[in-house]
Amino acid sequence: MEASSQPEFCSLFHHAVELVGRRWTGAVLNAILEGNHRYRAIRGAIPGLSDTMLAQRLRELEAEGLLERRVLDTSPVRVEYHLTQKGQALDRPLQALADWAEEWLAGDPERRVTARSGT
């Protein structure tokens, strides 16, 4: 990695990696990147994710400026979650991580057994 070692950079990197890696956050971002914008659709895309946890993660992502909660003026009112530019920009790192997982974890039989939402 060519990144500089300055403390400020370190703290930014540190924040980014732990933000994305927070329990279920990667999965939630991924589900929205895949085109799920409504609460139920997002939850449906992530087996094992509870309502409490999803609500909490959505609030955190909104607070981080990654996610925008849109209340549509329909009847009944409809709520949608959309990634901001900042959130959409996470597509590249998440895709790189997905590629890594596919290349390096897919053949690992232990991972298949212990993985939480595996079949």
Place this chain on the structure above:
Amino acid sequence: MEASSQPEFCSLFHHAVELVGRRWTGAVLNAILEGNHRYRAIRGAIPGLSDTMLAQRLRELEAEGLLERRVLDTSPVRVEYHLTQKGQALDRPLQALADWAEEWLAGDPERRVTARSGT
């Protein structure tokens, strides 16, 4: 993201993102990618990281097959930590995340104040 939505893929991605995002893990991988191979050098590269936590993270990374602990036949014995191919392959996703952090978090004054190891 173009990743498939199959449960097995989801579980692999889920594992990868939470592995990398585990507290301090990204920072430890980064420090080793930057060329720090000895325990003290790694610890020195990460302000705020305790001995207990570093030892635990190194063990986990070894168990995941990302890190190799080499005992060199010198006097006194010298121990070095090197990334395996699987670990080195994380360079791309981590770099992509670092780029994202630099682009999207660097200008955020709140982040500078709240960031743990910021100056």
